[in-house]
Amino acid sequence: MKRLYHHPMSGNSRYIRLILAEYGVDAELEEERQWQRREAFMKMNPAGTLPVLLDEADHPICGAFIIGEFLDEIQGPLMRERRLMPEASLERAEIRRIVDWFLHKFDQEVAGYLVHERVFRQQMPMDLGGGSPDSAAMRAGRANLKMHMRYVGWLANTRNWLGGNRLSQADLAAAAAISVLDYLGEIDWEAEPAARDWYARIKSRPSFRTLLSDKAAGLPPAAHYTDLDF
Amino acid sequence: MKRLYHHPMSGNSRYIRLILAEYGVDAELEEERQWQRREAFMKMNPAGTLPVLLDEADHPICGAFIIGEFLDEIQGPLMRERRLMPEASLERAEIRRIVDWFLHKFDQEVAGYLVHERVFRQQMPMDLGGGSPDSAAMRAGRANLKMHMRYVGWLANTRNWLGGNRLSQADLAAAAAISVLDYLGEIDWEAEPAARDWYARIKSRPSFRTLLSDKAAGLPPAAHYTDLDF
Numbered sequence: 001m002k003r004l005y006h007h008p009m010s011g012n013s014r015y016i017r018l019i020l021a022e023y024g025v026d027a028e029l030e031e032e033r034q035w036q037r038r039e040a041f042m043k044m045n046p047a048g049t050l051p052v053l054l055d056e057a058d059h060p061i062c063g064a065f066i067i068g069e070f071l072d073e074i075q076g077p078l079m080r081e082r083r084l085m086p087e088a089s090l091e092r093a094e095i096r097r098i099v100d101w102f103l104h105k106f107d108q109e110v111a112g113y114l115v116h117e118r119v120f121r122q123q124m125p126m127d128l129g130g131g132s133p134d135s136a137a138m139r140a141g142r143a144n145l146k147m148h149m150r151y152v153g154w155l156a157n158t159r160n161w162l163g164g165n166r167l168s169q170a171d172l173a174a175a176a177a178i179s180v181l182d183y184l185g186e187i188d189w190e191a192e193p194a195a196r197d198w199y200a201r202i203k204s205r206p207s208f209r210t211l212l213s214d215k216a217a218g219l220p221p222a223a224h225y226t227d228l229d230f
Numbered sequence: 231m232k233r234l235y236h237h238p239m240s241g242n243s244r245y246i247r248l249i250l251a252e253y254g255v256d257a258e259l260e261e262e263r264q265w266q267r268r269e270a271f272m273k274m275n276p277a278g279t280l281p282v283l284l285d286e287a288d289h290p291i292c293g294a295f296i297i298g299e300f301l302d303e304i305q306g307p308l309m310r311e312r313r314l315m316p317e318a319s320l321e322r323a324e325i326r327r328i329v330d331w332f333l334h335k336f337d338q339e340v341a342g343y344l345v346h347e348r349v350f351r352q353q354m355p356m357d358l359g360g361g362s363p364d365s366a367a368m369r370a371g372r373a374n375l376k377m378h379m380r381y382v383g384w385l386a387n388t389r390n391w392l393g394g395n396r397l398s399q400a401d402l403a404a405a406a407a408i409s410v411l412d413y414l415g416e417i418d419w420e421a422e423p424a425a426r427d428w429y430a431r432i433k434s435r436p437s438f439r440t441l442l443s444d445k446a447a448g449l450p451p452a453a454h455y456t457d458l459d460f
Contacts, residue, residue, distance in 0.1 A: 046381065047327075047335055059320055065295070066326045073319040089303040090289055096296045097277075104334065105277055151276065 002027040005041065005052040007034065008214040009119045009183070011111055012064035012103050013051040014176035019068060019169065021207035022084060023075045027053065035120065035128050064103050065096075068169055084169045095163040098155070098170035102177040106148055113141025115180055119216050145186060152178070153192035162198065175202040179211055185222030189230065196230075204228045232257040233284040235271065237264065238444040239349045239413070241341055242294035242333050243281040244406035249298060249399065251437035252314060253305045257283070265350065265358050294333050295326075298399055314399045325393040328385070328400035332407040336378055343371025345410055349446050375416060382408070383422035392428065405432040409441055415452030419460065426460075434458045 004020070004027045006013030020027050032041055034050050044060040045052045053061045053070070061070050076083045086092055117133035124130030152174060155162045163170030178199065181187055189196045202208065212226045224230040234250070234257045236243030250257050262271055264280050274290040275282045283291045283300070291300050306313045316322055347363035354360030382404060385392045393400030408429065411417055419426045432438060442456045454460040 047331060055320070061320070061323045062327045063330055066323050066330060069299075069326060070319055070323045073322070089300055090285070090291070092303070093291045093296050093300045096299060097292045100293055100296060101277060 002056060003030055003054040004028070005030050005032040005044070005050060005054075007032060007050055009115060009180055009216050010050050011115070011177035011180045012049075012107060014179060014211055015064050015099075015103065015173050016051050016053065016067050016071075017210060018172040018176055018207050019071050019084060021210065022082070022172070022205075023071060023079060025071065025075060033123065035124050064173075065099060068099060068173075072169070084167065084172065086164070086166070086168065091164060095168045095170045098163050099173040102173040106174075106177045109144040110141050110148055111177065111180065113137045114145065114184065114186060117141070118184055119180075119219065122219070123217060142186065145181060146188075146191075149178075149187065149192050149195055152198070153195040156192075156194040156198040171198075171202055175199060175208075176211075179203075179208075183214070183216070183221045183225050184219075185225075200228065200230070203230075232286060233260055234258070235260050235262040235274070235280060235282040235284075237262060237280055239345060239410050239446050240280050241345075241407035241410045242279075242337060244409060244441055245294050245329075245333065245399075245403050246281050246283065246297050246301075247440060248402040248406055248437050249301050249314060251440065252312070252402070252435075253301060253309060255301065255305060263353065265354050294403075295329060298329060298403075302399070314397065314402065316394070316396070316398065321394060325398045325400045328393050329403040331381075332403040336404075336407045339374040340371050340378055341407065341410065343367045344375065344414065344416060347371070348414055349410075349449065352449070353447060372416065375411060376418075376421075379408075379417065379422050379425055382428070383425040386422075386424040386428040401428075401432055405429060405438075406441075409433075409438075413444070413446070413451045413455050414449075415455075430458070430460070433460075 002025065004013070004016060006017065006029055008031065032038070032050060034048055037048055041052070042048055044054070045062040047062065049063060051064055051067060053067045055061065061067050072083070072085045076085055085095055117137050121130050121133060152162070159165070161167050161171050162174050178187065215221070232255065234243070234246060236247065236259055238261065262268070262280060264271070264278055267278055271282070272278055274284070275292040277292065279293060281294055281297060283297045285291065291297050302313070302315045306315055315325060347367050351360050351363065382392070389395070391397050391401050392404055408417065445451070
């Protein structure tokens with residue numbers, strides 16, 4: 001069986017869990033605290049980042065974007081109508097642009113502040129950067145989150161799904177990233193009704209269930225987190 | 231004809247120029263100063279990043295990684311033995327891991343300090359962040375560069391090309407990123423002889439010629455920059 005090294009509060013890890021679930025690919029989940037820079041983990045992925053997928057022969061495939069491409073290549077063509085990437089190169093480029101937006105830009109500008117301060121630094125030992133949350137960093141993350149949610153709202157308003165007419169990797173990347181912030185009660189859903197409608201559709205998919213049962217140590221989810229009719 | 235929005239001192243832009251040249255695809259070059267956040271440019275790429283490729287029908291393809299995938303899809307299969315991506319999914323994942331390393335990790339940890347301070351901030355107006363270089367940022371970039379060059383040396387020592395047996399997008403991503411630092415005289419080639427041998431092979435390719443004639447305003451290249459026998 002495949003094995004996925006992940007963290008439950010890492011949006012990039014959740015993205016791969018969603019693809020695996022949508023494609024019905026089984027993988028054992030292994031929680032990794034990347035800040036520990038565990039030797040065996042660094043050997044698999046010298047960049048030290050999550051997620052990492054091990055295939056059946058223990059070959060590591062490193063990084064969310066790259067695992068997403070790998071799964072599309074080995075599984076996508078078998079999925080026919082339920083493939084999460086279109087066939088045409090220009091459409092693929094647009095899906096990848098949005099995937100990249102959430103795996104890199106959102107991860108850096110929002111999660112890198114808010115999730116880092118509120119979740120990861122609470123789990124880190126002091127000598128690896130743990131400690132109480134920095135309020136300036138959280139303010140920056142919240143300001144950025146507003147801009148990103150406005151962009152999601154704009155996409156949701158102008159398209160059926162975020163990347164075009166059909167559900168795609170773009171929706172899973174965005175929903176994975178946003179779901180962590182939603183867990184933390186950071187999303188102002190009133191402000192972006194189109195984004196809310198889109199997220200409600202994604203959230204009710206069976207693939208989303210395992211994400212909704214995730215727990216961060218010592219930090220209960222926002223009241224509406226598991227509510228499909230939030 | 232295609233059009234590429236780029237900056238001559240952006241490693242990610244140079245990566246795409248190398249692929250275009252290797253594949254013999256013509257594109258008009260348009261220099262863009264991304265910190266200006268020009269309205270027409272932001273419309274093409276809301277992330278505001280370089281490079282952006284416009285196809286013949288003016289469809290924007292945004293970001294180096296994504297343009298690289300696009301060019302592989304539309305041109306790669308026609309190139310047969312000179313294709314810059316392998317066929318097998320696991321090998322493709324390894325090429326992409328290294329491409330991602332240079333387009334994101336190196337860009338952030340090295341270019342984001344050194345090229346930003348020594349080139350971009352010199353071209354920016356003061357109100358957009360321009361000014362004299364910050365020496366702490368440059369020190370951080372130089373320390374990171376040493377680590378990255380050690381990794382390049384290790385890859386060059388254990389493989390024929392950085393991603394495996396054949397020249398691939400991995401080599402072009404690494405060489406593009408490193409070439410900007412080499413322009414600035416920041417590479418200690420004595421310290422990494424295997425990396426030097428690898429870079430000499432890449433540098434003598436015809437695709438590299440246009441990079442070697444690039445100039446940054448007011449900043450002449452290091453003495454050996456255009457020397458193929460450096």
